[in-house]
Amino acid sequence: MHEATIAKSILEIVSKQIAKTPGALRALQVHVVAGQFRNVDRESLEFAFDSLKMLDQRTSGCELHLEMPSAIALCRDSQHAYHPCYQQAYCCPLCGSGIGKLVSGEELDVVNVSLETVLHEEQKDHARVIR
Amino acid sequence: MHESSDEHMLERILNNNEDLAAHNRDHFDAAGLLCINLMSAPGAGKTSLLERSLLDLSKHWQCSVIEGDMVGELDADRLRKLGVDVSQISTGKSCHLDAQMVARVLHSKALDKLDYLFIENVGNLVCPADFPLGEHKRVVLLSVTEGDDKPLKYPVIFHNCDVVLFTKCDLLPYVNFSVARATQYVQDLNPRAQCFAVSIVTGQGIDDWLNWLSSAYLQSQKNMPVSI
Numbered sequence: 492m493h494e495a496t497i498a499k500s501i502l503e504i505v506s507k508q509i510a511k512t513p514g515a516l517r518a519l520q521v522h523v524v525a526g527q528f529r530n531v532d533r534e535s536l537e538f539a540f541d542s543l544k545m546l547d548q549r550t551s552g553c554e555l556h557l558e559m560p561s562a563i564a565l566c567r568d569s570q571h572a573y574h575p576c577y578q579q580a581y582c583c584p585l586c587g588s589g590i591g592k593l594v595s596g597e598e599l600d601v602v603n604v605s606l607e608t609v610l611h612e613e614q615k616d617h618a619r620v621i622r
Numbered sequence: 623m624h625e626s627s628d629e630h631m632l633e634r635i636l637n638n639n640e641d642l643a644a645h646n647r648d649h650f651d652a653a654g655l656l657c658i659n660l661m662s663a664p665g666a667g668k669t670s671l672l673e674r675s676l677l678d679l680s681k682h683w684q685c686s687v688i689e690g691d692m693v694g695e696l697d698a699d700r701l702r703k704l705g706v707d708v709s710q711i712s713t714g715k716s717c718h719l720d721a722q723m724v725a726r727v728l729h730s731k732a733l734d735k736l737d738y739l740f741i742e743n744v745g746n747l748v749c750p751a752d753f754p755l756g757e758h759k760r761v762v763l764l765s766v767t768e769g770d771d772k773p774l775k776y777p778v779i780f781h782n783c784d785v786v787l788f789t790k791c792d793l794l795p796y797v798n799f800s801v802a803r804a805t806q807y808v809q810d811l812n813p814r815a816q817c818f819a820v821s822i823v824t825g826q827g828i829d830d831w832l833n834w835l836s837s838a839y840l841q842s843q844k845n846m847p848v849s850i
Contacts, residue, residue, distance in 0.1 A: 493752070497636065500635045500636050508629050508631070512627070519626055528777065528778050529752065530748060530751065577777070580774055580807060581777060588810075589811065589813065590781070590810060590811055590812070599634065600634055601631060601632075602632055603629065603630050605627070607624055607625075608624065608625050609624055609625075
């Protein structure tokens with residue numbers, strides 16, 4: 492579902508982080524979590540990301556670490572925590588009742604950006620002293 | 623000397639659309655109207671449902687429509703014949719409406735004079751689910767010719783809606799569709815969704831749908847911010 496739009500949004504967040512981090516040179520990795528109930532296709536997103544990141548040399552070396560956890564729901568009748576899946580019509584494997592509450596599965600977030608930074612001059616002096 | 627640093631965060635992706643949707647919603651709340659986002663696969667009967675609904679509603683309420691189609695104004699023209707204000711958004715190659723497209727047409731509407739604003743989304747059971755527009759209620763149509771297993775195949779849109787309408791129920795004798803089974807699939811995904819079996823041809827379920835619209839409107843009036 493619109494993986495190019497999602498990739499563009501991820502890269503905007505990465506670029507914004509580079510801009511506001513003192514000494515940041517480029518992005519090394521971005522960690523994204525996409526829940527089961529967000530219609531994201533892994534291959535399409537990876538393809539779109541690897542294509543769009545090349546438009547900016549600050550992101551061209553950035554690796555996408557994409558985590559796609561299974562959703563967790565509490566079932567309607569017994570509040571048992573389970574992973575809702577198509578094969579079981581999204582129902583609880585123990586009691587057969589449906590989703591009472593979706594605890595997780597709708598995330599689409601950037602949770603970490605790793606940046607290459609250059610130490611500030613004062614920090615370099617301090618590092619020399621420590622050694 | 624180069625180092626690497628980890629910047630831990632929790633930043634929503636696609637937050638631009640969500641922020642714009644919230645902004646649209648603020649306009650709707652300030653105007654005191656109820657906004658409904660109608661979604662379905664192509665041909666499930668969104669425009670026909672709107673035609674039938676507006677016949678009744680426009681007698682007593684001020685209604686307006688935002689019509690989303692990739693090309694053309696055929697659906698908008700059908701609704702304009704009822705004397706209702708309709709704004710057409712031609713999305714081109716985009717298979718869903720987004721909050722920015724809706725925001726652009728709002729300035730042409732006298733929102734504070736409206737009671738209901740219907741948004742007929744582009745026919746698609748996938749993408750509209752992920753692009754809120756600022757609506758108060760999401761209504762998904764599933765026609766009986768599409769198969770009762772569609773909630774299983776498209777869980778996201780059915781999990782996130784307020785109402786599911788099983789349309790074209792006059793065709794039930796000719797298709798292998800169980801309203802009970804489809805209802806069960808929906809409610810196992812979404813316990814808060816209300817399901818109605820409707821037919822524009824026979825009138826089945828239309829009163830229930832109109833009653834739901836009326837209740838939703840009255841409820842929204844209680845939730846509106848009070849202007850001082």
